[in-house]
Amino acid sequence: MTDRIPILRVTPGPGDINANGHIFGGWVLAQMDIAAGIVASRRANGSVATVAIERMEFIAPIELRDLISVYAQVERVGRTSMAIRIEVIAERDRGQTQIKVTEGLFTFVALDEAHHPRPVDAA
Template sequence: MEARLLESVFPADTNPRGNLFGGTLVAWMDTAAGIAAMRRARSVVVTAAIEEIAFTVPIVQGDLVEIHARVVEVGRTSLRVRVEVHRENAIEGTRELCNVGHFTMVAIGEDRRPIPVPPDEAAPAA
């Protein structure tokens, strides 16, 4: 399962130098990871862990930010989601990979306790 988000970087999203706040980017990444995980788990999910995210390529005011999240591993109650972030300057027509992060999401029931992730319906029967 996958999810794609497209965000535009506005002045309120940046620091005084015009760079996107790291916390804002992580929130966007977490949202995309959650959507991808919910689609696969068919339940509510919560974030259990976020692996190291390095901010090596600045994202600036006016950039478009595409966030692509894909479930890469499924455990009994957890899902590992790879999230890639690209920045795009639509005026210049440039695009570049900025960040990659891995999020561990856990499926939860109404009692907020972990529940099993159902088997993938697309997987061949054994």
């Protein structure tokens, strides 16, 4: 994990806690979508939209004091869409412990000015 650069790093706040004392799954999902959108937009060289979450797995809970790093990379490119693989690592104990907390595969479509699908490689 040390040779990769995260797309996003963030610490959840007290308002992001669910009834179990862990971070809401929806909050984590939003962070993943933001990071994947950055990667997809760069690859498409323009606007993109999330169209599907093909797979998402919560592996371990995120705790309040965790610093999460969201890693995202293009897994495959179609004519108008891209699959982005996302992995979230939580750092605990002042960075002494790293735990993979979730992963997923999100699909984005490249958009033109009218918000219609366009070829990924057309700028």
